[in-house]
Amino acid sequence: MRAFRIAVPVSDIDQSRAFFEQVLDLKADATVPSRLYFHCDGFIVALIDWAVEHHGDPSPVRPLPDDLYFATDDLEATLQRAIDAGAQISSPIEQKPWGERSFYCKGPNDHPLCFVDSSTLFLGAGAEWA
Numbered sequence: 001m002r003a004f005r006i007a008v009p010v011s012d013i014d015q016s017r018a019f020f021e022q023v024l025d026l027k028a029d030a031t032v033p034s035r036l037y038f039h040c041d042g043f044i045v046a047l048i049d050w051a052v053e054h055h056g057d058p059s060p061v062r063p064l065p066d067d068l069y070f071a072t073d074d075l076e077a078t079l080q081r082a083i084d085a086g087a088q089i090s091s092p093i094e095q096k097p098w099g100e101r102s103f104y105c106k107g108p109n110d111h112p113l114c115f116v117d118s119s120t121l122f123l124g125a126g127a128e129w130a
Contacts (some may be wrong), residue, residue, distance in 0.1 A: 005044040006068065008111060011061045013049040016108040020047065022085040023078065023107070024070070040070065063110040071118040077117045079103050087113070098122045 010016040017028050017036050024045075029037040034052035038045040045068070050061045072078045075093055083089065087105040090112070095101050101117040 003043065005046055005122060007046050008064065008068070009046050009048045009050040009053075009061045009108055011050055011107065012049075014044075016047050019085045019087070019108050020045070023081050023087065023113075025078075025081065026101060061109045064112060067104065067114040068113045069114045071116050071121055073118050075101060075103070075115060075117040081114075082115070095120075096122075 013034075014034065020026075020036075020038055021028055024038055024105070026038050026040070028047075028057060031037065034049040036047040040046075042107060070078075079089075079093060082103075082105050084108075087107055088110075090104040091102060094105045099120055100122050101120045102114055104112065104114050107113050
């Protein structure tokens with residue numbers, strides 16, 4: 001079994017598209033009118049237009065409960081793109097006690113994001129793909 005997609009509700013789909021396209025350096029797949037898919041190496045980050053797809057819950061968009069992690073081959077360039085896109089940087093690039101080099105920020109709707117240097121990923125001792 002594997003995870004293949006996460007749905008991230010957003011209040012302004014156009015603003016979120018611009019942010020994620022810039023930070024991820026990827027073009028959105030707009031196949032579904034109320035969703036934007038970012039294909040991240042076998043995993044999809046799906047931005048959901050909450051004004052259209054609130055699934056019976058008309059309350060405002062709430063931030064994800066914890067960080068959404070991305071691996072990148074160029075952490076410094078990703079940090080600069082995040083700054084340029086207007087991300088709220090929560091922590092600078094730092095080496096964590098578990099060995100990862102990363103930075104944390106908040107994107108649209110205050111969704112917490114973490115970007116990790118792909119050469120330092122901590123995958124846990126039991127990960128087959130580590």
